[in-house]
Amino acid sequence: MSPVSHTLTSSPRALAERLPERLRTGYWTRLVPLLAVLATLTHLPSFLRPVWSPDEGYLATQARMLADGGVLYDTVVDRKPPLLPWLYEACFALFGSASLWPLRTLAIVAHLATAILLASLARGRWGDKAGRYAGILYLLVSIGLSPEDTQAATFEVFMLPAMVAAFRYAERRRWLAAGIAVALCSLTKQTGGAVMLPVLWMLLQDTRRRGVRWPPALAKIGFGFALPIALVAVILTKPKGFLFWVVTGSGDYAGLGSDWPQMIGRALGNSAILMSAGLAFLLPFAHRLWLRHRKRPVPARGPEHGSTVDLWMWLASSVIAVSIGFHFFGHYYLQLMPPLVLLGVGAVATSAISWRPVLIYSALASSFFCVLAVLWPGQRLTQTTEVATAVAAQTTPKDTVLIWGMHPELYWLADRRPVTRYLTAGFLTNFSGGKGADKVGEQYSVAEAWQTFDNEISTNGFPEVVVDDSGTSPYQPDMVPRIATLLNTHYEVVGVTGDTVIYRLKK
Structure with missing residues (x-):
């Protein structure tokens, strides 16, 4: 066997013998x-x-x-x-x-x-x-x-x-x-x-x-x-x-x-x-x-x-x-x-x-x-899961839902479609955790957000269920006239879980 052929045949074997050692000792x-x-x-x-x-x-x-x-x-x-x-x-x-x-x-x-x-x-x-x-x-x-x-x-x-x-x-x-x-x-x-x-x-x-x-x-x-x-x-x-x-839309x-x-x-x-x-x-x-x-x-x-x-x-x-x-x-x-x-x-x-x-x-x-x-305590998750279960029971997969709060996981847990692109009330009120209530309200919303919201309601129809998850926050419905009017005119209370109120569209 020539030296060249010997090298070609022995190299893979030598490599196989060296590889386990390298695997054992490599940093x-x-x-x-x-x-x-x-x-x-x-x-x-x-x-x-x-x-x-x-x-x-x-x-x-x-x-x-x-x-x-x-x-x-x-x-x-x-x-x-x-x-x-x-x-x-x-x-x-x-x-x-x-x-x-x-x-x-x-x-x-x-x-x-x-x-x-x-x-x-x-x-x-x-x-x-x-x-x-x-x-x-x-x-x-x-x-x-x-x-x-x-x-x-x-x-x-x-x-x-x-x-x-x-x-x-x-x-x-x-x-x-x-x-x-x-x-x-x-x-x-x-x-x-x-x-x-x-x-x-x-x-x-x-x-x-x-x-x-x-x-x-x-x-x-x-x-x-x-x-x-x-x-x-x-x-x-x-x-x-x-x-x-x-880039530019998060100033407030x-x-x-x-x-x-x-x-x-x-x-x-x-x-x-x-x-x-x-x-x-x-x-x-x-x-x-x-x-x-x-x-x-x-x-x-x-x-x-x-x-x-x-x-x-x-x-x-x-x-x-x-x-x-x-x-x-x-x-x-x-x-x-x-x-x-x-x-x-x-x-x-x-x-x-x-x-x-x-x-x-x-x-x-x-x-x-x-x-x-x-x-870790799970009271909030337990309440959210209970609300999501109630929403799923009150609706069908074809229905839309509005979560008025800061917990968009409700949409995912209930497996229901949002009626609007704004998944939290923060976009429509400028609310964010720990920033106070001095600039919270309809007038502080994202630019043209309410017009877009109204167009979505007109296009998609009223959501079958509205979940008021605002509690005592400064964006609760009584402080946001458009949401208060929507609830008072078209909805009735069908359930309360903790501080969360579930509304359903009147028949």
Whole structure:
């Protein structure tokens, strides 16, 4: 046998013999399965409830409307970008619309991808061990808020992989890819675009260090960012509708409200919860800052691995993003987790602090939040399910329904079509949680919303059932003349569940 033929026949055998060893000893082949198991365990409680938050209910209802021929930013509207509604629609087309388990599974995949990207970032800066612990600590901290905020398959969860990818690409000077990642992040949720700030900062620092011209790299970032957005805005949706609903139409919603105590309380409360979840690595991080402030030497296990100014810029941009609109909802704080984890991991990796107490505390805190999710009170969900069951009993699949409230999951749970494109009363009154009642009413609605609402009623007919889910909110029917007139003229009460009143069309 010739040497060449011997090489050809032995190479596959040699490759087969080497492959198992590589699988056993490779960094990523050992780490990724561990992270996958941890991502699944920390988010298993997400499968215990049909719906965790109104955002999930809104997305599910949107997806059904799109599947029935609705047009996004026309007959199907929201103040959010389109990627997640389309993802919900695709999952419903493949697996049916009766359950959100496919979205919950994809949410776990999104958390896993985020953890892997963070591990890659930390490994490049502080070594293998730091990379491994960055992925683990992120997954432990990822449930460190109210279960309604961390177990739901909502915008922030699916935004995080693209956000971390944008930072990672920028760190590696892959400017076109960084711009595309920022665009994908922004098309999942607008505030995800805040990661552009650290991307541009890294570009500036790179041009200073290397002495190269920045316009070509900036052009790559701009092109990468603009191309996906232009594709979505101009080709896949209606440009005017996209511009209004995603960019210009949220001014009143995002404006400063009058209920300062509630806003401040929510901001401080969610910050405290997140800090308690990440206390193990936030304390070493704070200790290092204190020593540097006092100009004392920092005990180290090894040399520093570069500046962390870019991480600080990332954290600052995320804080700005969380604060926009002054709502401070818990799920907004998911955007803070990646830069916080990296800063904390860096503080531990470059100090004499042991990893063991950090991991033990984080594991205990994560276990607490996991148990909390299992035991989380379900009174609101129970009431919503009872109302949805009553609505389904009072109607047929051909009937339309109006939910006058802020819980669009009722449409999805009842499996009934909305009579209007406005799935919450917020579009017609400018109500939003925690912003006070000073600018709530018909006159503060989305532009031309009431005219559109009246046209939909004229076209579709009066809804068979109206659910008044407003309770004592400032948009209750007595404070909104058009809804009060509609109910008093055409409807009668057929049921009351808790503070929710069910009306049926008079025969």
